[in-house]
Amino acid sequence: MHTTYCKTPIGIAKITGDHNGVQSIHILDEENVPEELMQPSTPICLQECVVQLEAYFLGKRDHFNLTVNPKGTAFQIKVWKSLLKIPFGKTKSYLEQSKALGDVKATRAVAAANGKNPLWIVVPCHRVIASDGALTGYAGGIWRKKWLLAHENPVKQHSLF
Template structure:
């Protein structure tokens, strides 16, 4: 089946969504808003509408988990790493070392980090929830500022009452 593409404006950039009846293949963020703005008014293919609905709910703070059929392209190892990312709860983070342990090989930390960086499904497979062992917001394909924004969105600081 032919893949379909649509675009969705998020608070942190234009998302490009690619998929077909077999599931979502990729969700990526575009940095060139000028180009993306011209394609935002296209009709959304039926097979991608639910993805946009769920992303919209996520950005409005009304969704903490996604319920979409995913069909990312990658090696068996990459898919294993991406499945492990889906286990990180909303509002929580894990380190690359913790992810390596979860996958059963503490020495695979670099391979896990590399697979994490090749995650084709932005936000929905939450690679933004993986941080360095020292708490640093290490590499993120969408840019560190977006990773910081997403983590803050998922775990907002609550203002404490003074009285």
Template sequence: MKNQNQIFLKTPLGIAKINGNENGVSSIQILDEEVPTSKEIPDFLQSAAQQLDAYFKGNLQVFDLTLNPEGTAFQQKVWKALSEIPYGKTCSYLELSRKLGDEKAIRAVASANGKNPLWVVIPCHRVIGSDGSLTGYAGGLQRKQWLLNHENNTSQLSMF
């Protein structure tokens, strides 16, 4: 893989670390520690930075980025399915497994979901338990709840 560049951006949920190169964005992670934000952003990561900012301001619902995450063929298939969950909606791990054609693969689907390298852009936070509970989230359940609330609130802002 070509050399990766990384930038650090402030978000309402902490510092986001974005990795990528000319081939696309390979990972976006939320950090638990404070690190200085990036002053310079390479051209090929500008769009990722701008779109994340717009998402958190409530001005973007669908990301349009060149993505280049590393993962197995199965993980890639799960991440593609995650990308199809609409903004402001949720689905269960079981529903996702069924959509992928094998409800018995629920644990494998949950595992691939947990290995999603593209925080927020591939919306793994939109997957919940069959009973509606917030289940596992690599970024922490408080962040998952915040993201779900953010997406539900911004979709209902304009009443008049």
């Protein structure tokens, strides 16, 4: 397993993976990672992940094209795949996600699986909100979820004149 890091506006992304793909992306609360660790690791998938994350944060990318290899149960992987269907700049409620997966009663299980998503940002669990529109349940902190949603759907300033 290899690890690389990428500075982002919401913290330092720790990216792990191997020749089978990117296994995890988590944003660290630490502000400083030694510079020698910031260099991309050998696997090309990690280098490409850094490139695509940087483009995303610069507003030049609205989707990711990476080989991923997350570890999880069959149910978790099914839930994570459903997250990829939520368009950039849009949100879906946990209930809507459960319905789309075919079980309206699985809302809590779906929310728990979202909470275990190892591929933050790339698999956009931040796009799932409560049915009443509240921002709930983001392992990286609600402030990061709010930041990511605002980044993907910035408020347009209207001219007053």
